Amino acid sequence: MNDMRLMERVVDDTRIKISAKDVQVWYGDSHAIKDVNIDILDKTVTAFIGPSGCGKSTFLRTLNRMNDTIPICRVEGEILLDGENIYDRKVDPVQLRARVGMVFQKPNPFPKSIYDNVAYGPRIHGLTRNKAELDEVVESALKKAALWKEVKDRLTAPGTGLSGGQQQRLCIARAVATSPEVLLMDEPCSALDPIATAQVEELIDELRENFSVVIVTHSMQQAARVSQKTAFFHMGNLVEYGDTTQIFTKPSDPRTESYITGRIG
Amino acid sequence: MTAEATNIPAPKRRSLYQLDARTRRRNASETRFRAYGVAAIAFGMIALAVLLWSILGQGLSAFTQTRIAMDVTLDAAVLDKSGKRDPVELAKATTLAYGKILDQALVKQATDKGLMPEGLSAKDAAGILSKEAPAQLRRMVLDNPALIGTTVQIEALANGRIDGLLKGRVTMESAKLDSNVSPAQLVLAQNLKDAGLLAKSFNFDFITAPDASEVRPEAAGLGVAILGSLYMMMIVLVLALPIGVAASIYLEEFAAKNWFTDLIEVNIANLAAVPSIVYGILGLAVFINFAGMPQSSPLVGGLVLTLMTLPTIIIATRASLKAVPPSIKDAALGIGASKTQTVFHHVLPLAMPGIMTGTIIGMAHALGETAPLLLIGMVAFVRDYPAAPPEGFLDPAAALPVQVYNFTRRADPAFLERASGAIIVLLVFLALMNVAAILLRRKFERRW
Numbered sequence A: 001m002n003d004m005r006l007m008e009r010v011v012d013d014t015r016i017k018i019s020a021k022d023v024q025v026w027y028g029d030s031h032a033i034k035d036v037n038i039d040i041l042d043k044t045v046t047a048f049i050g051p052s053g054c055g056k057s058t059f060l061r062t063l064n065r066m067n068d069t070i071p072i073c074r075v076e077g078e079i080l081l082d083g084e085n086i087y088d089r090k091v092d093p094v095q096l097r098a099r100v101g102m103v104f105q106k107p108n109p110f111p112k113s114i115y116d117n118v119a120y121g122p123r124i125h126g127l128t129r130n131k132a133e134l135d136e137v138v139e140s141a142l143k144k145a146a147l148w149k150e151v152k153d154r155l156t157a158p159g160t161g162l163s164g165g166q167q168q169r170l171c172i173a174r175a176v177a178t179s180p181e182v183l184l185m186d187e188p189c190s191a192l193d194p195i196a197t198a199q200v201e202e203l204i205d206e207l208r209e210n211f212s213v214v215i216v217t218h219s220m221q222q223a224a225r226v227s228q229k230t231a232f233f234h235m236g237n238l239v240e241y242g243d244t245t246q247i248f249t250k251p252s253d254p255r256t257e258s259y260i261t262g263r264i265g
Numbered sequence B: 001m002t003a004e005a006t007n008i009p010a011p012k013r014r015s016l017y018q019l020d021a022r023t024r025r026r027n028a029s030e031t032r033f034r035a036y037g038v039a040a041i042a043f044g045m046i047a048l049a050v051l052l053w054s055i056l057g058q059g060l061s062a063f064t065q066t067r068i069a070m071d072v073t074l075d076a077a078v079l080d081k082s083g084k085r086d087p088v089e090l091a092k093a094t095t096l097a098y099g100k101i102l103d104q105a106l107v108k109q110a111t112d113k114g115l116m117p118e119g120l121s122a123k124d125a126a127g128i129l130s131k132e133a134p135a136q137l138r139r140m141v142l143d144n145p146a147l148i149g150t151t152v153q154i155e156a157l158a159n160g161r162i163d164g165l166l167k168g169r170v171t172m173e174s175a176k177l178d179s180n181v182s183p184a185q186l187v188l189a190q191n192l193k194d195a196g197l198l199a200k201s202f203n204f205d206f207i208t209a210p211d212a213s214e215v216r217p218e219a220a221g222l223g224v225a226i227l228g229s230l231y232m233m234m235i236v237l238v239l240a241l242p243i244g245v246a247a248s249i250y251l252e253e254f255a256a257k258n259w260f261t262d263l264i265e266v267n268i269a270n271l272a273a274v275p276s277i278v279y280g281i282l283g284l285a286v287f288i289n290f291a292g293m294p295q296s297s298p299l300v301g302g303l304v305l306t307l308m309t310l311p312t313i314i315i316a317t318r319a320s321l322k323a324v325p326p327s328i329k330d331a332a333l334g335i336g337a338s339k340t341q342t343v344f345h346h347v348l349p350l351a352m353p354g355i356m357t358g359t360i361i362g363m364a365h366a367l368g369e370t371a372p373l374l375l376i377g378m379v380a381f382v383r384d385y386p387a388a389p390p391e392g393f394l395d396p397a398a399a400l401p402v403q404v405y406n407f408t409r410r411a412d413p414a415f416l417e418r419a420s421g422a423i424i425v426l427l428v429f430l431a432l433m434n435v436a437a438i439l440l441r442r443k444f445e446r447r448w
């Protein structure tokens, strides 16, 4: 199943997965995202960096319409996923979110067993035909999230009983199990220790083979380590977007430079 | 930064072993507050203890009843003149006939054993039997006509005053002033008691029998009231829980937040504060006068109580839905669950303990509610058990709290004991419901 998808993707390696056009976001009267245009590539890790409150999470959440859950939030402009506008009236956000998964800053496993946490997505989307297939999906998702070894003997134990880092990896496994095309991660490592962080970073690198990954991070080093593309946000504007090496070595905008050298933020 | 701090004096260093004045004051106020708390709780506990003590003291005796053991010969010539044991014919023998048989049996037994006090007429001696006793004997015979012609050993209900003698309510002195009982009758009762023929025994009839008339406190029971209350609770549960939960879920998770939903919210809060008697008036106007439903029926009572309970359930449910962490909802939505799936798979299970508790507390309120039921006619004197549901929902019935009210309105002091006994039954039901609430909470609560 996965192999076929892999084949498909090999054909056009760096095609555009998500394309945002003149995106504006308002929370009531406050203008949180201003005129953002960005092309996010397939099979690439894109990092969003910027000072706190600049709108990284806000913009990330527009990509799978999680903003719909905030009543005062208003989005304008177009966001195209494979050329289709996800804010089109015909689009059901539920269908969209099955294709664009999300991992949140704070680990938020369901108060259910580890197995049920991972199996939930495949179950509601009808991705498997029987228990054996579901078991397989759960196992492979947990393996991808580098959690399988730690939990394989206690799949029925509650997911909330894991350590913070394990919980976050469980959430990643849960997101991966639905085999989304894009994975959005909002500061996935902020609750993790260096070892777990390294594991997750490794995982992100592996995920790149199958998914387009967008990660919000406050750690410059992390952005440099895992991403190929970096976008720098400042006060609701997308200031600079380019290859990670270029952004970190010779940023073209003075604001980017002062941020990555630690002068603003 | 260093230059600014100059005009604030540096804190003096002191030994940690010495309490400074500020700490001492703080500790004193903490101790004071603890004392207030303990006092408040003590006050509550004392009030509860006094309440329980007085109710148990007055009401426990309702669970025992004085009966007179005697041998009764069921004379076929009197009870079945045709001799065919035809039920229709048998039914023609009235309680009057049975009364005579009972009276004779009692007098004969007392005389034979030499227990009759001087100067007590046969008629007065028979007066220590309850007026309900013949009816009970008649029911027994009609149920089993084969008894006719035999001699049966029965335990006949004693009169309420005689019962009072054994429970300490009636004394020789009080009997002298009492037109319902004479000292000689008390002597007879005492003699029978000494002979082991008259004794108190557990009173199942108090729980199962229907209410009895003003002059027969010894026969009054709670059967119809318990059934009526039970039927009403069934109706409340079946209507209020789904309606309340559905309304809460809609308001909390689906409805747009605008002035209209705000208005609804305010109104629900107000409804919870509406005096219950208003619901009674509403029930009378809408269900009985307009919709033509039968008076004093559990259906109408249940509907009124449902209306009354709904706001409580909605408020409790909304509170427990609100308490579900939004991160769980985000997690579900984030992997593509629909709103309904999110609510039913994740939010509702987590809110379940709160919903259960809210529902049971609401139902406990409804169980103890009296005022609205008075208005819809449940105060009526009902001796017939309602049929089994669902037809029984339309039959007249009483309700436990209303039965308490009814008992207290009657003149005979024996009804006071009955009223307290009914309160005990009511309290037991409430306690059971609270235990159920706790158990359900435990069962549904996920501690992870």
Ligand SMILES: Nc1ncnc2c1ncn2[C@@H]1O[C@H](COP(=O)(O)OP(=O)(O)OP(=O)(O)O)[C@@H](O)[C@H]1O
Residues within 6 Å of the ligand: A027, A032, A050, A051, A052, A053, A054, A055, A056, A057, A058, A059, A070
């Ligand atoms: N639910 C909300 N309601 C109103 N305003 C919001 C809401 N969420 C975010 N904002 C505002 O939008 C702006 C962008 O917030 P956002 O959370 O996107 O920042 P961020 O870049 O993710 O910050 P951080 O790095 O601290 O997570 C902020 O000014 C914030 O106050």
Ligand SMILES: [Mg+2]
Residues within 6 Å of the ligand: A056, A057, A058, A186
């Ligand atoms: Mg953020």
